[in-house]
Amino acid sequence: QKEVEQNSGPLSVPEGAIASLNCTYSDRGxxxxxxxxxxxxxxxxxxxxxxxxxxxxxxxxxxQLNKASQYVSLLIRDSQPSDSATYLCAVTDxxxxxxxxxxxxxxxxxxxx
Amino acid sequence: EAQVTQNPRYLITVTGKKLxxxxxxxxxxxxxxxYRQDPGLGLRQIYYSMNVEVTDKGDxxxxxxxSRKEKRNFPLILESPSPxxxxxYFCASSNxxxxxxxxxxxGTRLSIL
Numbered sequence: 001q002k003e004v005e006q007n008s009g010p011l012s013v014p015e016g017a018i019a020s021l022n023c024t025y026s027d028r029g030x031x032x033x034x035x036x037x038x039x040x041x042x043x044x045x046x047x048x049x050x051x052x053x054x055x056x057x058x059x060x061x062x063x064q065l066n067k068a069s070q071y072v073s074l075l076i077r078d079s080q081p082s083d084s085a086t087y088l089c090a091v092t093d094x095x096x097x098x099x100x101x102x103x104x105x106x107x108x109x110x111x112x113x
Numbered sequence: 114e115a116q117v118t119q120n121p122r123y124l125i126t127v128t129g130k131k132l133x134x135x136x137x138x139x140x141x142x143x144x145x146x147x148y149r150q151d152p153g154l155g156l157r158q159i160y161y162s163m164n165v166e167v168t169d170k171g172d173x174x175x176x177x178x179x180s181r182k183e184k185r186n187f188p189l190i191l192e193s194p195s196p197x198x199x200x201x202y203f204c205a206s207s208n209x210x211x212x213x214x215x216x217x218x219x220g221t222r223l224s225i226l
Contacts, residue, residue, distance in 0.1 A: 032212045043203055043217040044156070051212055088156065092212075100171075101146075101215055105155035 002027045004091050006104035013111055019076040021107050023089030026070070033065055033072045036088040038106065044088055048074060079111040115140045119204050119218035126194060127226050134189045134221050136204030142216075143209040145187040146171070147179065149200040150220075156203070162187055163209065194225045 003026035013019045021035075032051050036044035050056045050063040050072065062075040072091075076083055086106040093100040117138045126132055138145065146161040148171075158171030162181040176198055178190040187206075191198060201222050205215040 034214055041201075041220075043220050045217070046214045049212070049214055090215075100158070100161060103148075103156040105153070 002030075002091065002093070002102040004089055004102050004104040006087075006089050006107045008105060009108040011107055011109045013079050013109070015079060015081060015111055015113050017079050017111075019079045019083065019109055019111070021074040021076075021087050021089075021109065023072045023074075023091075023104055024070055025072070025089075025091045025102075027091070027093075027102075028067075028070060030070075030091045030093070032092040033063070034090040034101070035061075035063060035072075035074045036090060036103075037083075038086045038088055040086075076109075079109075081111050081113055084109060084111050115216070117204055117206050117216055117218035119202075119221050121221060122219060123222050125224040125226065128195055129193050132191050132194060132223075134191075134202060134204075134223070136187045136189065136218060137185050138187075138204075138206040138216070139185065140206060140216065141184065142206035143184070144213070144215075145181065145204065145206045146215065147177070147187070147189045148203045148205065149173065149198075150203065151200050159189070159202075191223075194223075196225045199223060199225045 035048040038044045048063040050065045060077045064073045088106045089104040090101045147159040148156045160179040162168045204218040207213040207215040
């Protein structure tokens with residue numbers, strides 16, 4: 001059983017602050033890492049993917065991956081109330097052809113005005 | 114528009130009455146999957162399919178069946194639903210490969226009385 005761990009939160013930050021979301025995973029062979037955002041009652045939507053060590057930036061979002069530490073994080077700069085949601089970390093199986101995703105339980109983020 | 118379509122979106126039914134939740138995708142994706150989401154437990158995979166006529170169990174397959182007779186469709190069957198299958202269900206699809214993100218349907222909220 002692959003383990004993907006996230007702090008459940010809730011994480012609460014003021015508008016304009018940086019929100020930092022963390023995720024650790026158990027399978028050292030995992031190759032691909034995704035962050036999904038899920039609003040209450042809605043489906044998960046992909047916001048970031050990262051495949052190699054280092055940082056990847058997309059607008060206000062930065063994903064960071066450290067495979068040696070089996071750690072992936074998501075930074076949200078200039079947080080907005082519309083960022084309030086649950087953020088799901090997902091990690092793929094070791095086998096490159098399978099494409100199975102293993103999800104963490106999610107971190108609930110609240111951005112207050 | 115590229116999408117994953119689930120039906121019904123909401124269903125209230127009674128214990129033991131067979132039901133099917135349909136899932137269809139128009140992106141020619143090889144990989145399809147069913148998840149259930151329960152409070153505090155995150156997204157858990159029920160079944161997945163790598164291609165037509167190829168299906169396999171996920172982490173919580175008990176009480177469910179699937180079939181993949183066509184590439185675009187992946188129905189979820191509850192032969193004899195029970196109250197512990199009350200949940201929010203998501204279908205997802207992707208291209209094959211560990212770096213391919215999954216696209217989710219809008220979800221089906223099932224209540225088994």
